[in-house]
Amino acid sequence: xxxxxxxxxxxxxxxxxxxxxxxxxxxxxxxxxxxxxxxxxxxxxxxxxxxxxxxxxxxxxxxxxxxxxxxxxxxxxxxxxxxxxxxxxxxxxxxxxxxxxxxxxxxxxxxxxxxxxxxxxxxxxxxxxxxxxxxxxxxxxxxxxxxxxxxxxxxxxxxxxxxxxxxxxxxxxxxxxxxxxxxxxxxxxxxxxxxxxxxxxxxxxxxxxxxxxxxxxxxxxxxxxxxxxxxxxxxxxxxxxxxxxxxxxxxxxxxxxxxxxxx
Amino acid sequence: xxxxxxxxxxxxxxxxxxxxxxxxxxxxxxxxxxxxxxxxxxxxxxxxxxxxxxxxxxxxxxxxxxxxxxxxxxxxxxxxxxxxxxxxxxxxxxxxxxxxxxxxxxxxxxxxxxxxxxxxxxxxxxxxxxxxxxxxxxxxxxxxxxxxxxxxxxxxxxxxxxxxxxxxxxxxxxxxxxxxxxxxxxxxxxxxxxxxxxxxxxxxxxxxxxxxxxxxxxxxxxxxxxxxxxxxxxxxxxxxxxxxxxxxxxxxxxxxxxxxxxx
DNA sequence: GGGTATTTGTCCGTATGTATT
DNA sequence: AAATACATACGGACAAATACC
Numbered sequence: 001x002x003x004x005x006x007x008x009x010x011x012x013x014x015x016x017x018x019x020x021x022x023x024x025x026x027x028x029x030x031x032x033x034x035x036x037x038x039x040x041x042x043x044x045x046x047x048x049x050x051x052x053x054x055x056x057x058x059x060x061x062x063x064x065x066x067x068x069x070x071x072x073x074x075x076x077x078x079x080x081x082x083x084x085x086x087x088x089x090x091x092x093x094x095x096x097x098x099x100x101x102x103x104x105x106x107x108x109x110x111x112x113x114x115x116x117x118x119x120x121x122x123x124x125x126x127x128x129x130x131x132x133x134x135x136x137x138x139x140x141x142x143x144x145x146x147x148x149x150x151x152x153x154x155x156x157x158x159x160x161x162x163x164x165x166x167x168x169x170x171x172x173x174x175x176x177x178x179x180x181x182x183x184x185x186x187x188x189x190x191x192x193x194x195x196x197x198x199x200x201x202x203x204x205x206x207x208x209x210x211x212x213x214x215x216x217x218x219x220x221x222x223x224x225x226x227x228x229x230x231x232x233x234x235x236x237x238x239x240x241x242x243x244x245x246x247x248x249x250x251x252x253x254x255x256x257x258x259x260x261x262x263x
Numbered sequence: 264x265x266x267x268x269x270x271x272x273x274x275x276x277x278x279x280x281x282x283x284x285x286x287x288x289x290x291x292x293x294x295x296x297x298x299x300x301x302x303x304x305x306x307x308x309x310x311x312x313x314x315x316x317x318x319x320x321x322x323x324x325x326x327x328x329x330x331x332x333x334x335x336x337x338x339x340x341x342x343x344x345x346x347x348x349x350x351x352x353x354x355x356x357x358x359x360x361x362x363x364x365x366x367x368x369x370x371x372x373x374x375x376x377x378x379x380x381x382x383x384x385x386x387x388x389x390x391x392x393x394x395x396x397x398x399x400x401x402x403x404x405x406x407x408x409x410x411x412x413x414x415x416x417x418x419x420x421x422x423x424x425x426x427x428x429x430x431x432x433x434x435x436x437x438x439x440x441x442x443x444x445x446x447x448x449x450x451x452x453x454x455x456x457x458x459x460x461x462x463x464x465x466x467x468x469x470x471x472x473x474x475x476x477x478x479x480x481x482x483x484x485x486x487x488x489x490x491x492x493x494x495x496x497x498x499x500x501x502x503x504x505x506x507x508x509x510x511x512x513x514x515x516x517x518x519x520x521x522x523x524x525x526x
Numbered sequence: 527g528g529g530t531a532t533t534t535g536t537c538c539g540t541a542t543g544t545a546t547t
Numbered sequence: 548a549a550a551t552a553c554a555t556a557c558g559g560a561c562a563a564a565t566a567c568c
Contacts, residue, residue: 063565187512249450326546
């Protein structure tokens with residue numbers, strides 16, 4: 001009798017879900033039924049169910065009931081690629097190779113002043129002008145990632161003028177910059193973190209409003225052959241439907257498609 | 264007036280935190296004071312505060328009050344290293360280079376039957392024998408990660424008999440296996456996901472019981488020069504205090520320590 | 527479309543327990 | 548021991564969403 005009632009009830013229900021007695025998609029007993037079963041008040045039942053909603057084990061639908069969550073199959077992306085080519089194209093290939101459909105919005109292009117984050121990553125003065133190119137990206141029509149790339153204005157001055165046009169760069173921005181001003185990407189570094197989503201992200205990804213599902217935030221800093229920082233790309237993915245692969249060493253002998261089943 | 268009251272109050276308080284009006288460590292007004300300020304019932308105040316507790320913005324301490332969370336500085340680990348050397352030693356170096364103290368328990372060594380996960384990753388029969396070596400790892404004395412490595416029994420039969428001894432392998436398991444039976448690690452692949460913690464992890468990392476803080480789960484599959492799978496290492500890190508770096512391309516010119524401040 | 531029953535969502539008031547100072 | 552602050556639990560009332568007739 002040490003644990004509070006609502007926690008005991010939550011543990012009991014969680015057990016029934018994990019044991020499979022309640023399958024994904026199945027409806028839990030209604031709050032009234034659970035009140036009778038456990039002989040507690042409705043608020044106690046609701047506290048118990050909240051403990052299952054928070055980690056996403058169940059979802060409550062007003063007017064219908066509470067249901068065991070069905071998992072969507074995670075999408076797997078590879079972070080290690082060829083550092084000399086643009087990764088967006090590689091990413092699109094990866095999506096299509098898995099039989100899924102990729103789409104993205106036209107870019108939103110802005111000239112902004114570098115925030116401390118961006119300035120630090122690009123090693124430029126805080127407040128210096130940068131080009132920001134923002135995309136919303138979808139897989140099979142559902143929102144999958146939000147991506148913003150920041151380029152120092154010096155690239156534009158050196159000839160990469162299409163960066164400030166609000167049009168997609170078909171051949172990829174990395175190739176374009178290489179051709180337009182001879183600055184070639186030689187390597188990049190990713191920094192992966194997880195954090196709570198902000199309001200924009202909650203709205204775009206249709207995440208629950210309480211922020212219990214977090215997002216991957218990947219900072220990709222790209223360098224040219226002289227180790228100058230030429231790009232910062234921030235990509236945000238919902239953590240509940242994504243997984244990342246990092247290959248180190250020789251290229252894998254197994255075709256990358258076999259990764260889709262790995263974990 | 265569309266949003267429910269508790270959400271309006273939560274948004275208001277969140278704004279005060281994000282704007283810096285309430286600094287990390289600062290105490291929020293007590294529930295009674297907030298009842299007066301917003302002219303709502305105590306339960307509504309509590310609902311609002313729960314919305315801030317769930318993403319970890321504030322924490323409530325019975326008998327004291329509710330406080331804005333202080334962030335511990337995240338620890339940064341590099342996932343891309345030399346595929347031919349063991350990474351535990353590299354990891355320890357990385358920790359110490361940042362002026363922090365590393366420690367770990369003696370390993371728990373077990374002979375187990377391969378679960379579907381492990382069998383799939385090592386490409387062995389489900390139920391085949393594997394050596395499992397489990398460590399609890401600490402930084403500055405606080406629990407930082409849980410690590411379990413699985414090795415096929417064939418390695419032991421080929422001479423790597425210390426794998427089944429419950430002692431730390433000083434020189435690193437990868438080096439040891441290379442010397443003992445000539446099977447050298449040539450490359451590895453990491454798969455990074457985020458999920459809710461299980462009970463063990465909640466207890467070890469001292470995470471909140473409601474599972475709102477998730478964990479990184481990194482599967483590292485290691486291959487030898489013939490592309491045979493020689494090891495699966497699963498490492499679990501709390502997502503709120505870790506960040507990972509992936510380097511692609513030439514070695515960075517900047518010393519790795521500078522990463523500690525990056526994001 | 528309208529009406530009704532069901533189910534969850536919001537909000538209130540109250541009482542008592544537990545942790546901390 | 549007393550005061551303070553959050554935690555648990557109960558009860559009730561009405562609103563909003565959904566399903567069904």
